[in-house]
Amino acid sequence: MIFLKFENFLNNSIFTLLFLLMIFQWIYIIIFPNKNIKLFTNLGILVTNFFLIGLLLLRWLNSGHFPLSNLYESLIFLSWTFVIFYIFLNYFFSNNFEIFGALLFPIILFIYSFANFSIPQELQNATPLIPALQSNWLMMHVTIMMLSYCSLLIGCLLSISFLVLNFKNIKIFKKEKSYNFKNLQFINNFNYLNELIDIDSNLFLENKFIKILDNLSYRLLTIGFFFLTLGIISGSIWANEAWGSYWSWDPKETWAFITWLIFAVYLHSRIIKGWSGIKPAIIATLGFFIVWICYLGVNLLGKGLHSYGWFNT
Structure with missing residues (x-):
């Protein structure tokens, strides 16, 4: 009491x-x-x-x-x-x-x-x-996954903030390009859109705070990806101990893998392709919604070993 x-x-x-x-x-x-x-x-x-x-x-x-x-x-x-x-x-x-x-x-x-x-x-x-949760893996696996969700969501939120702060810059750039655009003949609208997205990232990273957002988002998403990888590995070991299978394509496992792929693409674009600024921030924005689907959507609406849900009962 x-x-x-x-x-x-x-x-x-x-x-x-x-x-x-x-x-x-x-x-x-x-x-x-x-x-x-x-x-x-x-x-x-x-x-x-x-x-x-x-x-x-x-x-x-x-x-x-x-x-x-x-x-x-x-x-x-x-x-x-x-x-x-x-x-x-x-x-x-x-x-x-x-x-x-x-x-x-x-x-x-x-x-x-x-x-x-x-x-x-x-x-x-x-x-x-419940019996399946009575394991020493509970503290390790779930804590690591929660840390991964937190760092991924904050990193994505920083990327969204980056895009919002750059929105005015994009509008200014479009105005500056509009005159030349109107006078060009035989131009492809899709190519023009790609040109807007492919603007040199330095144009948008002149402000110190915007640079901090971009770099900090990258670092947090890297940490989150590391925790997510550890969480998936520890979860598969725990699943084999509890259910006799390392991977069963349970909805939670499937969406965790999709989440892992999204942020693997993000890190590939930054490390291998050398992208910074707008392009990876767009990928991270997509990742923001994917993480929420993986964390809450699947648990509440899906039917599987990880379901909490009272929505589908």
């Missing part, structure tokens, strides 16, 4: 803090860039981080196993990893990261709200592990 009351207190406090952090970051960027607001925001992020750690530890003590056994706990863990990544990034890029925080914290608030208000209460309760 005491555990439940304290868990409810932490839940309500975290939700309130996330909502206030989102509002104050928007105020800082759009209306009133005051140092006191930034200080309050940073303090609130640290408090939220400790509250999330406390909530996860409380569920661990209450259930007797690592708190990543169901969708609710994985969403809480994902929210925490987002906050940890943001604290780390903001520490090194404190002068440039307010805009990114204003984009990231609405996503964290949405994830946390979905976990607490959309998942049925009976699926939120801490329960004993």
Whole structure:
């Protein structure tokens, strides 16, 4: 009973803090860039981080196993990893990261709200592990996969931010090209579109912050790809131990492989082809939606060994 009351207190406090952090970051960027607001925001992020750690530890003590056994706990863990990544990034890029925080914290608030208000209460309760999950692989595999999702999603979000900040530059370039375009004869529209996409990336990387976004996105996606590869390997070993097969083309496994392919293409384009800027950012934007399908879509809507879902019951 005491555990439940304290868990409810932490839940309500975290939700309130996330909502206030989102509002104050928007105020800082759009209306009133005051140092006191930034200080309050940073303090609130640290408090939220400790509250999330406390909530996860409380569920661990209450259930007797690592708190990543169901969708609710994985969403809480994902929210925490987002906050940890943001604290780390903001520490090194404190002068440039307010805009990114204003984009990231609405996503964290949405994830946390979905976990607490959309998942049925009976699926939120801490329960004993089913036989297939009673393994030492639980902590390793699921933690690695959650770290991969977090780093991939943040890296993709940085790429999306990169594209948004470059949108005005593209419009300017199109205006500059419009006169010549109108006077060219026998030109192919598709070739012209390719010409717009093939613009020298240096044209779009003149701003220091934009360069940081592009480079940081690349590094985070590389880390995420590494974790994803480890997660798939550890998951296949665990699957063989639990179900007698390393790979069964379960919907979750299939979409994990598709996700791996998308980011393999992204890294190939950057490392082998030498792309930077617009082109790989477009691939990463596609990857953003693929990760969500792999993480939530398959689990909720698909039918397989990894399904959580109450949508299809």
